[in-house]
Amino acid sequence: MKRIICWLGIATLAMAGVALAQGTEKKPKAKKAAAPVDKEAVERGRILFEKKCALCHNADSDVRKIGPGLKGLNQRGKFSVNDNKITDKTLKAWIESGDEQMPPFKEVLSEKEIMDVVRYVRTL
């Protein structure tokens, strides 16, 4: 009888060992998309820009339409309207609120859509 109990003990330990070994397998981590090169967001932003902004802004030149042409804005690094630094945050705030000459888009576009437009504008 003692022998049987002993064997059972060894068998249980062996099975536990196998289970442990299987449990330690690691899943590969999903890579984070780097913010400025999210091509799909840029493309969504481009389409939104065509619909909502192109009426007043050139994207392919700095020639003024109703508002300033936006080509080169990102490289210049500053708004021409107020000298503020161009960042995702300042652009988002600008598009959300507009000013006395530009309509606000807070109620027109969702936050996500505004961020897509920001992504696009940052490629200009």
Ligand code: HEC
């Ligand atoms: C009805 C016309 C109109 C529409 C539509 C419009 N804007 Fe404007 N926008 C303007 C005007 C006018 C100015 C300049 C405001 C000023 O001089 O005070 C401006 C300024 C800007 C500026 C600052 C440019 C600079 O050189 O400092 C950005 C960026 C901008 N708009 C982005 C957008 C985006 C993105 C959209 C679409 C979501 C948009 N605008 C839609 C009229 C418009």
